[in-house]
Amino acid sequence: MGAPARSLRNNGLSIAFGVLFLAALAGQALAGHAEFNEEQSSHGLPGIGLGSYLMSSQFAVDVVENWRSEYLQFFLYVYATVWLLQLGSPESKPAERMGDETDPEQEVGRWSRRRSPPSARARGARRKLFSVSLGLVMGTIFLASWGVQAWSGWSAYNYQQVEQHHRASVGFAEYLTSGDFWSRTSQNWQSEFLAVGSMAVFSVYLRQRGSPESKPVGAPHSATEESG
Known part of the structure; x- marks a missing residue:
């Protein structure tokens, strides 16, 4: 090949x-x-x-409002699965590993392997930052997309107010308390939370052969953190 x-x-x-x-x-x-x-x-x-x-701001707000909800989902899931468990789910850790885990379990510092990332072998702030980098990036993208959504949504809202409805425009602070902003903000969150929660439960009892998001077909329902 x-x-x-x-x-x-x-x-x-x-x-x-x-x-x-x-x-x-x-x-x-x-x-x-x-x-x-x-x-x-x-x-x-x-x-x-x-x-x-x-x-246009109309296109921008329509795009980023979905990015915001998706990255919020991943941000929360990355952090929630550190401390919250779902017995039998391949997305969950077993109860004895709940929390940040020990350095040997995480293979950092003197327990790192030959092919471990350099940041895992480093000391101090570099290793600490690397150890939470996934959640930090997901959270940063979420906040950035939410900010872009707020700004572009405000511009799109004022365009509709002035050009289409012949009404006065509103200030940014006023828009942040408006129904339009919070409708755009929350309309996808409920579906994201439902999808993630149902995936955690369905993966306990259902299988998808060959998928790392599923346990092996023959694994017991109670088997946790196994993937096939």
Whole structure:
């Protein structure tokens, strides 16, 4: 197997989801552009080109409001699974490993292996930062996308207020207390929490052969932290 084929095989999951992401984003852009121009026409306003729509606050807020909820889901799950357990789920640790775990269990410092990341062998702040880096990155992306959602949502809201409804615009602080902002903020959270919680429970009793998100088909229901 040549290097390009080996690279595709070894990175197939990220490549596949990257392609799906770009395809879905393109579909959202085309559908959103058509919907936006229909809304413009219904208010007697001129439509805009696809390029202008892609640079608009309306497109930005529609994109990032979903990113915000997804990264919140991962941020909470990364931290929740440190301390919370689900007996029988491959997504949960066994009860005896609840918490941050010991240095030998985490293979850090003098317990690190030859191929461990350099940061796992380091001392002090570097190792501590690396040990929580996944949650920090997920949380940072969540907060950044929430900020972009707030700013672009405020701009889109004021455009609708002024251009479509002939009403006065609102300040940023006032928008942050509005129903529009909190509707955009919370509308996906309930589905994300339901999906994650149900996955943790379904994976106790159901199987998907060959998937690391599932236990082996023959594993007992009570088996925890096993994957197949």
